[in-house]
Amino acid sequence: MAPREQNLLDNRDERLSSFYHVVAKSVDIDDSPTPISLLGKDYVFLRREGKVIAFEDRCPHRGAPLSIGKFCDEYVECGYHGWKFGFDGGCIEIPALGKDASIPKAATLSGPFAVVERYGLVFIAIDEPKAEIIEIEEFDDPNFDVGYLETFDARQYAAFLADNFLDVAHFPFVHSSTFGDGEEKVVEDFEIVEEGTSFTATYEHSFSNREDPLVHTGEHELVQRRRLTYRFVPPFQLTLRIDFLATGGVNTIAFFVTPSAERSSRLYSLLIRNDLGGSKLAMGEAVAYEEKIIIEDLAVQEAYHAKGFPLSATGFVSTRADRVTSTFRRKLREALGEDISDE
Ligand code: FES
Ligand SMILES: [Fe+2]
Structure with a gap:
């Protein structure tokens, strides 16, 4: 072969x-x-x-x-x-x-x-930038609170960490100790809109909202609708906005991966939410929870033996459940100025 x-x-x-x-x-x-x-x-x-x-x-x-x-x-x-x-x-x-x-x-x-x-x-x-800084409109909205996660140094290539942020198929496996337990294993189809070298991927689904206090009083159904919106700006700027459609709650996480050295990357992330009512305590807990999730991800990412992130379509075996991360890889290639006629 x-x-x-x-x-x-x-x-x-x-x-x-x-x-x-x-x-x-x-x-x-x-x-x-x-x-x-x-x-x-x-x-x-x-x-x-x-x-x-x-x-x-x-x-x-x-x-x-x-x-x-x-x-x-x-x-x-x-x-x-x-x-x-x-x-x-x-x-x-x-x-x-x-x-x-x-x-x-x-x-x-x-x-x-x-x-x-x-x-x-x-x-x-360092040189003339080929892409803008990602827009996060929630950041300037006074209805939202902002919390900064601790900065993580990871022994992994930046592109793998960005790929991991956009990956939804790993939740039940990597995050079973945090939020992954009740998550669906089957990945539904995302709607992907490409714009230049950036893209947005959206997906709406039902989930059990155990965090909603109105579920316990019977005012809200346990099973609610939720919309996930992923956004990517090259090379490694990412956001995930989660809209809780029954409550109007919005949780946005911004994730910036910095290629620091040969195989070491740095993660800067912030949490932007409109459902914490300005509570510093609640934001502190939400930030600590997100940090726990990142640590779960890094346990897998730092165990890789890779020598770099495969950019060609043939570098990974991808299925239709990997459409979002496959789009990331292709957009990244385009942003880097590669000929993608082999895709
Ligand atoms: S003055 Fe800077 S190295 Fe000599
Ligand atoms: Fe993860």
Whole structure:
């Protein structure tokens, strides 16, 4: 049998530089330098005059990390030989050459890069971004409360973690200790709408709402309708909105997977809900529950032996129950600029 064509995507693929990635929570970046890895490279982030700026964490002289340098109001001074750089990246002084020496053109920092703060998170695109930051309209709606999950580091390729977020067939198996026990094993057909390199997948079904207090008083039926809406923006920005049609409750979870290093990814997630009435305690419990679910997922994801995420259709055996994740894989290929005529 011919070997399967894999076309593996790893976390250091250069093409991923042309997309937004989350690198921190906004509250974690202040005026002191924070080194952060992205796509296997090292960057340094800091806040100046309220704005987040970023450079590659590498001095052009002998490659010392800038983050160990001295950051002043007007410039950063490398900790190795004292070269000084302005925050536009240009070198302004090389102490070993003496005052007024001419500065070589190549003595510039790599950066500053385009940084955007949104949803309480810091996004960066190293090259011109080929996709927008995902829209989460619930975030700005005053009827919704927002909770941030802890940040997880996972030993898995980012694309697998995104695929896992969009996968619905694993619930009864991986999540049997949390919500998966009563979940249907058979995956119904999702309605998928593609738009450019993004897509939305929707599915409405009946489920037993044991969390609804009005079920216990008899005002609501136990079996209720629920609509799931998954959204994807490349490369790894995802949301799941759950509409509880009997109660008007909406639970949205946003999931950003950052390809940090060779095989390590970072998960930033937030929970946006309109059914907690501003209760910090209830949000704390909801966040802790979501974290438990992520830990269940990571037990499977971190056990993989993969050498990268197979992008070609032949890399996995997919069935019609895998339509959403198959669409993800195909859209990701399109976003990365691959020819998909073999699909
Ligand atoms: S390595 Fe930065 S000044 Fe020499
Ligand atoms: Fe899961």
